[in-house]
Amino acid sequence: MIAEKMKPLLANNSAIRMMFEEGNRLALIHGRENVYDFSLGNPNVPAPEGVKQAIMDILNEEESTAVHGYMSNAGYEDVRDAIALSLNQRFGTNFRLENIVMTVGAASGLNIILKSLLNPGDQVLVFAPYFLEYSNYVRNYDGELVVVSPDRESFQPNLTEFEEKIGRKTKAVIINSPNNPTGVVYSEDTLIRLGEILERKSREIGHPILLISDEPYRELVYDGAKVPFVTRFYRDTVVCYSFSKSLSLPGERIGYLAIPDEVTDSGELIAAAVIANRVMGCVNAPSLFQRVIKRCIDEKVNVEAYNRNRNLLYLSLKSYGFDCIKPEGAFYLFVKSPLEDEKEFCAVCKKYRVLVVPGSSFACTGYVRISYCVSYEQIERSLPAFKKIGEECGVRPQ
Amino acid sequence: MIAEKMKPLLANNSAIRMMFEEGNRLALIHGRENVYDFSLGNPNVPAPEGVKQAIMDILNEEESTAVHGYMSNAGYEDVRDAIALSLNQRFGTNFRLENIVMTVGAASGLNIILKSLLNPGDQVLVFAPYFLEYSNYVRNYDGELVVVSPDRESFQPNLTEFEEKIGRKTKAVIINSPNNPTGVVYSEDTLIRLGEILERKSREIGHPILLISDEPYRELVYDGAKVPFVTRFYRDTVVCYSFSKSLSLPGERIGYLAIPDEVTDSGELIAAAVIANRVMGCVNAPSLFQRVIKRCIDEKVNVEAYNRNRNLLYLSLKSYGFDCIKPEGAFYLFVKSPLEDEKEFCAVCKKYRVLVVPGSSFACTGYVRISYCVSYEQIERSLPAFKKIGEECGVRPQ
Numbered sequence: 194m195i196a197e198k199m200k201p202l203l204a205n206n207s208a209i210r211m212m213f214e215e216g217n218r219l220a221l222i223h224g225r226e227n228v229y230d231f232s233l234g235n236p237n238v239p240a241p242e243g244v245k246q247a248i249m250d251i252l253n254e255e256e257s258t259a260v261h262g263y264m265s266n267a268g269y270e271d272v273r274d275a276i277a278l279s280l281n282q283r284f285g286t287n288f289r290l291e292n293i294v295m296t297v298g299a300a301s302g303l304n305i306i307l308k309s310l311l312n313p314g315d316q317v318l319v320f321a322p323y324f325l326e327y328s329n330y331v332r333n334y335d336g337e338l339v340v341v342s343p344d345r346e347s348f349q350p351n352l353t354e355f356e357e358k359i360g361r362k363t364k365a366v367i368i369n370s371p372n373n374p375t376g377v378v379y380s381e382d383t384l385i386r387l388g389e390i391l392e393r394k395s396r397e398i399g400h401p402i403l404l405i406s407d408e409p410y411r412e413l414v415y416d417g418a419k420v421p422f423v424t425r426f427y428r429d430t431v432v433c434y435s436f437s438k439s440l441s442l443p444g445e446r447i448g449y450l451a452i453p454d455e456v457t458d459s460g461e462l463i464a465a466a467v468i469a470n471r472v473m474g475c476v477n478a479p480s481l482f483q484r485v486i487k488r489c490i491d492e493k494v495n496v497e498a499y500n501r502n503r504n505l506l507y508l509s510l511k512s513y514g515f516d517c518i519k520p521e522g523a524f525y526l527f528v529k530s531p532l533e534d535e536k537e538f539c540a541v542c543k544k545y546r547v548l549v550v551p552g553s554s555f556a557c558t559g560y561v562r563i564s565y566c567v568s569y570e571q572i573e574r575s576l577p578a579f580k581k582i583g584e585e586c587g588v589r590p591q
Numbered sequence: 592m593i594a595e596k597m598k599p600l601l602a603n604n605s606a607i608r609m610m611f612e613e614g615n616r617l618a619l620i621h622g623r624e625n626v627y628d629f630s631l632g633n634p635n636v637p638a639p640e641g642v643k644q645a646i647m648d649i650l651n652e653e654e655s656t657a658v659h660g661y662m663s664n665a666g667y668e669d670v671r672d673a674i675a676l677s678l679n680q681r682f683g684t685n686f687r688l689e690n691i692v693m694t695v696g697a698a699s700g701l702n703i704i705l706k707s708l709l710n711p712g713d714q715v716l717v718f719a720p721y722f723l724e725y726s727n728y729v730r731n732y733d734g735e736l737v738v739v740s741p742d743r744e745s746f747q748p749n750l751t752e753f754e755e756k757i758g759r760k761t762k763a764v765i766i767n768s769p770n771n772p773t774g775v776v777y778s779e780d781t782l783i784r785l786g787e788i789l790e791r792k793s794r795e796i797g798h799p800i801l802l803i804s805d806e807p808y809r810e811l812v813y814d815g816a817k818v819p820f821v822t823r824f825y826r827d828t829v830v831c832y833s834f835s836k837s838l839s840l841p842g843e844r845i846g847y848l849a850i851p852d853e854v855t856d857s858g859e860l861i862a863a864a865v866i867a868n869r870v871m872g873c874v875n876a877p878s879l880f881q882r883v884i885k886r887c888i889d890e891k892v893n894v895e896a897y898n899r900n901r902n903l904l905y906l907s908l909k910s911y912g913f914d915c916i917k918p919e920g921a922f923y924l925f926v927k928s929p930l931e932d933e934k935e936f937c938a939v940c941k942k943y944r945v946l947v948v949p950g951s952s953f954a955c956t957g958y959v960r961i962s963y964c965v966s967y968e969q970i971e972r973s974l975p976a977f978k979k980i981g982e983e984c985g986v987r988p989q
Contacts, residue, residue: 471724
């Protein structure tokens, strides 16, 4: 019955499902609190109290048919205006409401922009390690994902290989900073050089290359790290944002695309994005949460809770002798596998009821991703297990 | 910059936009209350009070990270269970939670099922008049829409032509009852014959044809009309539902797919639908409103308000001499144009500041759609204009 294109997705899905079911099986045997699940990216910090208050206020103050009704496919104008203003104040941009398209989360924003952009066979470049769903998003529109191999020293993008891989078929590049799975923030120097390469190569191949900046982790940064606003470095840049992490609302599916006037054919691209939002069936971003965003534009989740988790887990793993770059953002550690095959290492972890994701799931073997968007207590309880895992794998405390 | 496939959509969109802007222009000149806009399908009846109460209760009783967090891509299990149970009680079906996939409204449900199903070149049949977005949904997956011409007597599906148009490439059929734009409910007799044809033809062409029943208007019926539950008539049937109209929540984007076990390869089709939900970027239906649905599964909007509108507008137009089938459901009248070219008729209407949609927008020329999901007062105020429009077009009171 099902489409040919869906068949490989089904096969792959079974693998993810098996991991999930394995977690449930372990929880049944040992109790949920004795399974240390670090595999998911589901925020454990609650939404700010202001979100609840905003919902109550909206329901009491605004008309039901306006709050829950259809609006323009791009979203409520006052909400888009509030977002444009907030971005302009924070990053010195010049957005008007017309540059903002409300989306069903960042994943839908990425799909919308890729549908607006890609002809069959067009190539989209990404830097490993990357969120593997990108390949599905690109394939939805018969595009081809081209992967630039990781720089395992800094986990900044490998720009030399990047430049080599740009060709006539290159239509877009997706970057993600703060990065899932490494927690690395792309530096200003990286972005300057990235912009220069894109400008040079666009001229060379004779058409613009769209830089798509996927930024769900923008607000989750530590030790005062700054995440440069990418539109400053290259004109053909689109920002894809989500409130999933900044307001702990991943299930609500609320985000936006920012498409600056400077982008080539920006008017057409904005119109195409709005139409793509409609014809792919989203129609519009959920209306109540659009209204919430207007009232909560400056709210933030408790980032300090993630920072506490980060420090405990990072310092503990380092003290056991594990090798890991200190993340400046997001809520992941990307730890070097002490065994050559990181899947074997994942298996050892599982013996100690620690669930982590192999780097191969991010096109970067030899590493594992550990999500620390879990309770502090889970991290505390799991530390003896990590210590034993290190010992079993021959890791030596420094 | 934009994809070739998007270009015709952009051109077409400008036409819709022009109509919308024309409405705004008229409102500026004559005042919003003196423009009688019957062009939109945006419910004007508020959501039931129970929805507001449910939201308040959820925010007070349930955990923020659970209410707003990720869940399975198919939706919360308890919500799907509640929907399955409600369908079983009302329609004698045998759904389990596994048969229900929560979606971002019915439009997204349709996209998900079409992505799960279609190979390039596959044909999807629809009965005119139909909601024109179907053609975009089918084209998203490189399918081909095949239109069965309308039966202008009854506006029941033209089953003779339907049977002739089924061929080897036929993969699915979309029906929509109560129907947008006619308000007609497909009769049990129609569905029995439709099921028989599909069964016979599936055997003949050697593969199953999926019947997709798009049912956003199921609960909006009048005079005790019954909408037969379609899965009873043909095994390979999928139901695509939305709460947009039954709970007046169109902006919230909440609905579901019901995929019965009886459907060929149902396990695979359900899995594919869940994956399509994920990879197309919806990820999951909005979480708070999933939780609302569980608490409001038996709530209904005030259908009587629509009925009052229907009776006033239908009886008035008939008394002026217009020709129109009496709608049993939805909130539209499909009125025969007294001028041969219904676009000319729309232009006459506009002279009297009455905005209606030409039937060509539903692949059925010679008619116009009048949405009565507006205030009763708007209908009252507009009646003199309709009378004059009738007179100008040579319509005679009966």
